[in-house]
Amino acid sequence: MTKTVLIIGGRGRIGTEVARDIAAYCPDAEITITGREENPDRRVSDEMGQRVGYRALDLADETGLREAIADRDLVVHTAGPFHHRDGRVLQTCIELGVNYTDVSDNRGFTKRVLALKEAAQAAGVTAIVNTGIFPGISNSLVRQGVEQLDRADKIHLSYVVGGSGGAGVTVMRTTFLGLQQPFEVWKDGKWQVVNPYSDRETVEFPPPYGKIGVYWFDMPEAFTLPESFPVQTAMTKFGTAPDFYNHLTWMVAHLWPSSWIKNPAVVEFLSQVSYFMTSITDNFSGTGVAVRAAVSGMKEGKPATFCSSTLHESAAVATGIGTGSIAEMMLDRKLDRPGVWPVEQALPTDLFKQIMASRNMKLYREFSIDT
Template sequence: MTDQVLIIGGRGRIGSSVARDITSHTQAKITITSRNSAAGIAVSDQLGPQVEFLSLDLADKEGLKQAIAQSNLVIHCAGPFHFRDTTVLQLCIEQGINYLDVSDHPSFTLKALECRAAAEAAGVTAIINTGIFPGISNSMVRQGVEQLDKPERIHLSYLVAGSGGAGVTVMRTTFLGLQKPFKAWIDGKWQEVKPYSDRETVEFPPPYGKSHVYWFDMPEAFTLPDTFPAKTVITKFGSIPDFYNHLTWIAAHWFPKPLMHNKAWIEFLAHVSHFMTDATNRFSGIGVAIRSEVNGLKDSQPASYCSTLVHENTAIASGCGTGSIAQLLLEGKLKKPGVWPVEQALPTDLFEETMQSRGIKIHQEWL
C-alpha cells in the first residue's frame, strides 16, 4: 500500500519544501494542510500529482484526529512553535502514528519530551527539532563528537542570508526569541545569557567568509548537553547583510520589554522585516551556512573537529533535513520508539547517506 504523509502547515515555505523533498525521494502520497484553501490548493498544484490539499484548522481537534488516522506519518510544520501545545503529537501517540516536526523553540521541545514514555509504550517514533537548525546542525555535532574520545566544548554558529527563502513565520520566530534571557550550558553549569549578545566573528565557508553571530535561544542549547558529555554548548546566530544584525540587536537591547511582549508589535516587526529582506534578497541571496566545532581530547591530546555546510536556499535545506528523516521512517530504516531530538535518534551513517543522496556536502576537518 502507498504510504500516506500528512504535513500540517504544508502550505508554508518550510512545509512545502518538506513535501517537495519527500516527493523527490519516495512514492508516498502527501496531504498538505492550511486554513487558507485558495493558497493551499495553489501550492499542492505546484508540487505535483503526489500532493493533495486539505483545509484544516488546528483548533478543529476532531478534523485533525481524522486526518491523522488516515496517515502513516505526520509532520508538524505549523509554527511558530512558541505558542504550540503538543496536541498533534499526543493524537499521533494515541493512534500509533509516527511523528516529525520542525519545532525550533525550547518551550515546545520541553513539552514534547514529556511525552516520551507514552510514545515508547505506543511504539511511536517521534523525532522533534528536525530541519536545518535545529536538525542537520545537530547531526553535524554528532559527527564531530564521534571523532573525539572526550568532547568538552561544542560551538554551533548559524548564518542566514536575507529571508532564507522562508516565510514571515521565521521572522516572527526571530523576534519572539529576543523576549527574555535564557539558560546556556557553560563551564559545566547553567548560566543566564541575554539574547543577541556577545557578538563574535566566525569564519564561514565561501561565499560568506568572516561574519558575525550572537547568542540565540535554541532547543539544541539544552538537548546537546543532555546527549553529549560536553562542559560548554554555544549556539549563535547571525544574518547577512550585517546591518540586519544591528537592527536585531537594537530590538533585543533597546526596545522596551513590554513592547517586545506585545503580539501586535511582534507581528508588525515580522512583516516589516520580511518586506525588507524581500528587497535585499536580490543581492544577499537566501542561503544558509552552519559551522559546528567540537573541542575535546583525542588519544589524550587536545583536538578540534570542525564541520561546515553551505546551501543556497535555507528553506530547501530545511526541507531536506526533515524530508530525509521522513524517508528513513517510511522505508523502515529508522525506528526508535519515544520522543527524541534528532541527534539522539539519527545514526551518523544514515545521516551521511541521506545528505549525500540530496547533494548536500558537509566539509569536515581537524583544526
Template sequence: MTNRVLILGGRGRIGSSVAQDLVTHTQAEIIITGRTPESGVQKRLHLESQVQFLVLDLADVKKLEEAIASSNLVVHCAGPFHYRDANVLKICIEKGVNYIDVSDHRSFTSKALEYHEQAIAAGVTAIVNTGVFPGISNSMVRHDVEQFDAPEKIHLSYLVSGSGGAGITVMRTTFLGLQNPFEAWIDGKWQTVKPYSEREAVDFPPPYGRSGVYWFDMPETFTLPHAFPAVKTVITKFGSVPDFYNHLTWIAAHVFPKSWIKNPKGVEFLSHVSHFMTDVSDRFTGIGVAVRSEVTGQKNGKKSVYCSTLVHKNTAAATGCGTGSIGQLLLEGKLKKPGVWPVEEALPTDLFAEAMQSRGITIQQGWIEKFAEQH
C-alpha cells in the first residue's frame, strides 16, 4: 500500500521544499494544502505527478480531521507558529497518525509537548522542530554532546543570507521573536535575556567568515537543557547577512516603541518592508544558511571544545532536507518513538548522519585546539 503524506501549508517555500525532498527520497503520495484553489501547482513547484493539491483551511476542523485520518504522516508547515495551537497534533493523536512539524517558537513547542503522554498511549510518534534551525542544528548538538564524558556548555549560532529563500514568513518569525524577553539556561539557572542583545562575533565557514550574531529566542533554548541535563549553559544566537540587517533588527528590538513590534499590523508592515529589501539584496548575498554548534566540556579529564559546522546555499531547501529526512525515516519504520519529542531527543545520531549523507549535506566536525577558558 502506498504511503500518503499530508503537508499542511505545503504551497509555501518551506512546505514545497519538504514536498520536494519526500518526492526525491520516497515513493509516498504527497498531498499539499492551501487555503485557496490553485491550478498547475505541481508545475509551479517543479514537483512530480505523485503530488496532489487539496484546498484546506485549518479552521475547517471536520475537513482537517478527514484529511488527517486518510494519511500515514502529517507534516505541519503552516507557520508562523507563534499564534498556532496544537490542534493538528491533537487530531493526529486521536486518529493514530504520526506527526512532524517545522515549528520554531517556544510557545508552540511548549503546547505540543503537553501531549506527550497522550501520544505514547496512542502509539503515535510526533517530532517537533524538524527544519534546519531548529532541526538539523539540534542533531548537530546531540552528536557533539556525545563526544564528551561531561558536557558543560552548548553555543549554537545561526546565520541566514537575506530572506533565506523562505519568503515573507522568515521576516514575520524574526520580528515576532523580538516581542518579549525570554528565559535562557545560563550557569545552571534560568536567566532573563533580551532578544537581539549581546552581539558576538562568531567564525563560520566560507563564504561567511567572522559574522555578528545576537541572542534569539528559539525552542532549543529550553529543549536542549532538558535533553542534556548535565549541561549548565545553552546559548542560541542568530544573525543576518548583510550585517546591515542586523543593525536594523537591533533598532527594531531596542529603539522602536514596543507597541510597534507587539501589534500584528506593525509586524506585517516591518515584514513586508524587509521582504522588499531582501528581494534586492538576495541577488548579491544569496539565500544560504550557516549553522555552528560548539560544545565545551570534560574529555579524558581535560576541558575540551568540539565544533560542528554546516553551510547550505538555500535555507528553505535545507529545511526541506531536515524535515523530509525525518518523514522518510518514519515512513520506512526506521524511526519509531511514541510520544512528542524535540528532534534531538527522537533522532539517533547514526540515522541523522545517514540521512544527511544521502542528501549530500556535509557537516564539518572536530576538536578545537584551544583552552576552553577563552570562551
C-alpha cells in the first residue's frame, strides 16, 4: 500500500537528503517535496526518481499548508532555520490527524512544539522532533550510554563539522543566530547561564578528525536530555574543522557588539561570507561530521564512563539519514506513540542500532570502569 510523505522545505540541501533517504529505504513511499518556486529550475523526478514530486508552498499561506498536509501519512519539516519557525506545521498536522517529524535544532522552537504534546495525544498523532545528526542521532547515542550504566550523572555531547558540512548557507545562518544570546544549561544539578562559543576544550573524535576544539553551543539537547534522564550535568559543545573557523566564530561571539550580531542584515552578510569561504576550504577539510557522546556515572558500585561516537563524510547526508530513518520507522508503524517527543524518548536503542547498521554508519564505543 502506497504511503504518502510531504517534505516541507524539500528543495533545500537537507530536505533533498531526507527525500533521498526515504526514497531509498521506503520503496512504497510516494514523496512530495515543497519549495517556494512555482516552477523549479530542474525536474525533481530527474534528481530523485519518479516517486518524488514537487509542490509550490509558502508556509505563510495557511490554506495552502492545510491542503498540502491533508491526507498525508507523514509530514517531514525541514524548512530551517528553525529560529524563525513557530509550531504552525505541527499544529496543522494535529488538526488533520497526520503524523509529523522534523530536523529542528532550536531551543525555542522545540519548546513550542513540545507544548503540543497533549493535543497530539488526544488526536492520536505521533510527532518526533529534533531528528537528524545533531540533534537526532546524538540523542540516541546518549540514550545508549545511559542504559549501559546503573546511574548516569553527566552527559558530555560534542560535535564537529568539516567546513560547511555540505548543508548549504542555512547552516551558516543557524550558527550565527546561535551566537545572539546566552542560554541556560543543566550543570551541577542546577540551571546555569553560559555564553555561546565559550569554554573551549579539546575533544578526541574518531579519525580523520582527532583532537578538535569545541565550545558551548545552544542546542535543544541542552534541555531535553536532562528532562529525559536524571543527570546532574548535560553539556553540548560544537566545533568546526579547520580550527581557524572556531577562532573567527569566537571573535564574532565575544568581540563584536551584540547589536551587530542581532542585526538580520549582519547575520546574512556573515552567513554568505562564511559560505563563500567554506566553498574553498571544503576542498581540503571535507564536509563531514562527527558526534561524540560521553556518559559518566556508576556501574556495579564503581565510577564508569560509556563513550560512543559516529561519523559520516557528509553532514548533510548524515542529517538525511537521521531524519529519513525516523520517517521509515514511523511509516512502518515501528514508532507509533501519540504525543510529541524528542528522539531519545521515542527511539529504543535496539531500533537505533538497526537503523545505523542499515545505513552503514559505524558506531564506535569505549566502556571504562574504574578499578
